[in-house]
Amino acid sequence: KAGVTQTPRYLIKTRGQQVTLSCSPISGHRSVSWYQQTPGQGLQFLFEYFSETQRNKGNFPGRFSGRQFSNSRSEMNVSTLELGDSALYLCASSPTMRGPETQYFGPGTRLLVL
Amino acid sequence: GENVEQHPSTLSVQEGDSAVIKCTYSDSASNYFPWYKQELGKRPQLIIDIRSNVGEKKDQRIAVTLNKTAKHFSLHITETQPEDSAVYFCAASDSGGGADGLTFGKGTHLIIQP
Numbered sequence: 001k002a003g004v005t006q007t008p009r010y011l012i013k014t015r016g017q018q019v020t021l022s023c024s025p026i027s028g029h030r031s032v033s034w035y036q037q038t039p040g041q042g043l044q045f046l047f048e049y050f051s052e053t054q055r056n057k058g059n060f061p062g063r064f065s066g067r068q069f070s071n072s073r074s075e076m077n078v079s080t081l082e083l084g085d086s087a088l089y090l091c092a093s094s095p096t097m098r099g100p101e102t103q104y105f106g107p108g109t110r111l112l113v114l
Numbered sequence: 115g116e117n118v119e120q121h122p123s124t125l126s127v128q129e130g131d132s133a134v135i136k137c138t139y140s141d142s143a144s145n146y147f148p149w150y151k152q153e154l155g156k157r158p159q160l161i162i163d164i165r166s167n168v169g170e171k172k173d174q175r176i177a178v179t180l181n182k183t184a185k186h187f188s189l190h191i192t193e194t195q196p197e198d199s200a201v202y203f204c205a206a207s208d209s210g211g212g213a214d215g216l217t218f219g220k221g222t223h224l225i226i227q228p
Contacts (some may be wrong), residue, residue: 033215043158043203045215058215059115090157102148103216105157 001027004093004106012112018079021109025072025093032074033103034066037088046089049074050096078111086113116141116208120219128227133194135222137204138186146207147180147187148216153200161202162189191224199226 005024013019025032034046045058049068066076072093078085088110092103117140127133139147148163164171164178164187171178175194180187191198201223205216 035215035218042220043205043216043218045217048215056215101146102160102163104160105150107157 004091004104006089006091006106006109008109009107010110010112012114013081014114015081015083017081018077019081019111020075020077021089021091021111023074023076023091023093023106025074025091026104029093029095029104030072031094031096031101032068032072033092033094034074034076035090035092036060037090037108038086043090046076081113083113086111116144116206116217118204118206118217118219120204120222122222123220124223124225126225126227127194129194129196131194133189133191133198133224135189135202135204135224136186137188137206137219138184139206139217140185141206141208142182142185144206144208147178148205148207149178149189150203150205150218151200152203152221158203194224194226196226196228199224 007022031050033048035043037043047057048055052068063079068074088108090105090108092105094101094103120137145166149161150158151161152158162176162178164180175192177190201221203221204219207216
């Protein structure tokens with residue numbers, strides 16, 4: 001099976017702009033989670049989607065949003081970008097929501113905000 | 115919410131020696147504890163995980179132990195090799211299926227000295 005894919009891999013934006021990142025899970029996986037990775041804060045949970053519904057959200061401002069489509073692909077959007085949003089954004093997929101499961105990570109999208 | 119502390123932040127060991135990384139968690143409801151290895155510029159890769167109904171799990175040179183009473187878990191790598199050099203993250207999940215996402219430790223940079 002193909003792994004989790006993310007597009008684009010690299011992105012440069014300026015403050016105030018918005019950005020949309022895409023994640024395609026492993027075929028058959030229905031849960032997609034998003035994480036932000038920075039040198040200072042490490043890996044932090046953004047939100048998780050299952051069957052097109054956001055099941056939970058981490059401690060991030062409302063500028064961070066996401067959605068999931070019927071084919072389980074997911075997008076996340078960041079509006080009004082700030083310098084501190086520069087990070088590696090990782091998505092991870094897992095088969096279902098029942099019971100603790102392994103999450104498989106994508107390669108990430110590296111976002112630089114200037 | 116869950117809080118995961120990871121120590122040490124950097125660990126340097128001679129090739130062939132053992133390495134131990136320790137994590138503590140705060141939420142007694144956590145029931146899933148994965149360990150991820152992240153090489154420079156690459157995605158986190160699951161190396162081993164343990165569930166709360168098990169005290170120890172081994173996979174070749176890697177083992178994880180869990181003490182639910184003390185709320186801590188550890189990664190043990192024996193006979194370390196140069197390719198073990200990477201950043202290792204522990205994580206905890208406090209609900210089934212990852213609905214609350216994984217809470218990660220800050221990571222340990224493992225350096226294998228030849």
